[in-house]
Amino acid sequence: MSGKxxxxxxxxxxxxxxxxxxxxxxxxxxxGILKPELVKPNGxxxxxxKQFYLHDMIYMLKQAGSSLSEIKxxxxxxxxxxxxxxxxxxxxxxxxxxxxxxxxxxxxLAAIDTTEEALNSVYGVPFIEESREEYYIxxxxxxxxxxxxxxxxxxxxxxxxxxxxGESELLLGAIIEKKDILAGQYQKVAYYSSKxxxxxxxxRLRIKKAGTYAVVIHKGPYTDLHKSYDQLKAFxxxxxxVIDGDSYEDDMLSHLAAVDSxxxxxxxxxxxxxxxxx
Numbered sequence: 001m002s003g004k005x006x007x008x009x010x011x012x013x014x015x016x017x018x019x020x021x022x023x024x025x026x027x028x029x030x031x032g033i034l035k036p037e038l039v040k041p042n043g044x045x046x047x048x049x050k051q052f053y054l055h056d057m058i059y060m061l062k063q064a065g066s067s068l069s070e071i072k073x074x075x076x077x078x079x080x081x082x083x084x085x086x087x088x089x090x091x092x093x094x095x096x097x098x099x100x101x102x103x104x105x106x107x108x109l110a111a112i113d114t115t116e117e118a119l120n121s122v123y124g125v126p127f128i129e130e131s132r133e134e135y136y137i138x139x140x141x142x143x144x145x146x147x148x149x150x151x152x153x154x155x156x157x158x159x160x161x162x163x164x165x166g167e168s169e170l171l172l173g174a175i176i177e178k179k180d181i182l183a184g185q186y187q188k189v190a191y192y193s194s195k196x197x198x199x200x201x202x203x204r205l206r207i208k209k210a211g212t213y214a215v216v217i218h219k220g221p222y223t224d225l226h227k228s229y230d231q232l233k234a235f236x237x238x239x240x241x242v243i244d245g246d247s248y249e250d251d252m253l254s255h256l257a258a259v260d261s262x263x264x265x266x267x268x269x270x271x272x273x274x275x276x277x278x
Contacts, residue, residue, distance in 0.1 A: 008038055008046035018055045033058060033072045064090040065097075103167055106197065110169045111256075118252035118265040123219040124228065126235035131269065133210040135199055136248075137161055137168055138175065138191040154192060160204065161194050168194040171254060175206070176247040181270065186229045187222075195250065208248055213269045214241065217252070221261040225249075228268055236272055245271040 015022045028034035029045075034054055036045035054075075061071050066086065074082055139157035141150055161168040173193040180188045193206060214236045218228040229247075236243060253265035
């Protein structure tokens with residue numbers, strides 16, 4: 001190094017050199033991770049050029065996610081082995097953060113696709129659709145004595161989905177059992193559901209079988225779902241088909257999109273078979 005590294009810089013000059021504020025340097029001094037090398041009797045504080053490298057180390061560790069407390073501990077035990085252990089720890093943390101970011105990005109991409117589909121759908125016109133096998137994480141919503149209990153169970157469901165290694169979607173769905181569809185009890189939700197991208201081993205996994213589904217895109221509040229169900233049941237009967245399982249309701253536009261309930265969009269899917277093959 002050149003002899004120039006023995007020169008001193010004022011707090012302002014050193015802050016500009018390091019790309020930080022004077023307040024940041026004061027804070028580093030207070031907590032003991034980067035003190036001025038020289039403090040004159042008049043209180044003026046000076047830093048040496050070589051302290052730039054100490055600040056560079058602090059900056060790097062902060063960028064890697066280390067707290068100032070962790071950095072102070074490292075400065076107190078400044079050696080290659082400690083440095084290596086910190087890097088390995090931060091690499092694990094960054095890997096977890098990357099995984100979390102990727103999962104959230106996939107949730108958002110799925111929500112984008114669903115929202116665009118909702119905005120471009122034809123509402124209230126039943127149709128037949130061949131569906132591939134799909135997967136849901138479900139929570140049973142019957143047997144509770146109060147709305148508070150149901151909401152607590154739903155909150156626990158969201159927490160469970162967040163902990164899964166699978167990728168659950170942002171939008172919520174519901175499953176209505178076949179017997180309730182036939183009885184016209186469309187508001188009797190058996191399960192709330194969250195679609196996931198791939199199969200996972202979970203006791204809460206529900207597989208929507210591949211096959212033929214009668215489908216209608218409902219637009220309006222949940223309280224009007226009965227109209228779409230009646231319409232879809234009539235459509236199934238007209239096409240000489242019968243209901244072959246539970247109904248899947250997938251939210252496409254909900255409160256997450258900041259729309260009025262009259263603008264909600266829900267995809268209702270009921271598995272069907274030909275009445276002749278029953």
